[in-house]
Amino acid sequence: MSTKKKVLNDFGGIMYSTDPGFVYEEEEQSPREALPNNQQDLRVTLDRKNRGGKAVTLITGFAGTEEELDKLAKTLKSKCGVGGAAKDGEILIQGDFRDKVILLLQKEGFKVKKSGG
Template structure:
């Protein structure tokens, strides 16, 4: 075991010679297969100064896989966007195009009112 003190920051020193420090391992959920995902696509204008964004919610899986999906959608739509709080935001009204892309990738997609 390495002696990386940064991983143990905030721990109290133990005089027990048999003490083994155990890190809290936050396990990310495994990413479900596209066929098992139930994604919702909606047009959102709230808190965005009237600008429309296409919002994709309902993704179950790792943040890395969510970012990859967001990157794919942004590049196929040719616009900017972001991935945060488990949601993908695509700038502009691209609901239909996003739904088509997700269906092509094998995801189950529904349009939500918003």
């Protein structure tokens, strides 16, 4: 899955080319290495920014494939009984479920820390 280019620096400084045959060559990103659960340091925070005042539980620091991230997100969402999303290496769980998420992740064998307030 290719990531969307967001700023000019993502293109390596190329703004415009007059060469009709020019093709921008992207560097291939190496896939994330999957670490065992006991070697991953996850951070669980409560986030309200840019969400209209609604609180979400944010889990960051996951190192693994997108499939593993989606699987973990689905497990957490079903155990908490709420919705959420998994994208950009982060898991969003709707609502304030920090304590419950920490316990669930510790049962899975992750090293988890509560960060923020």
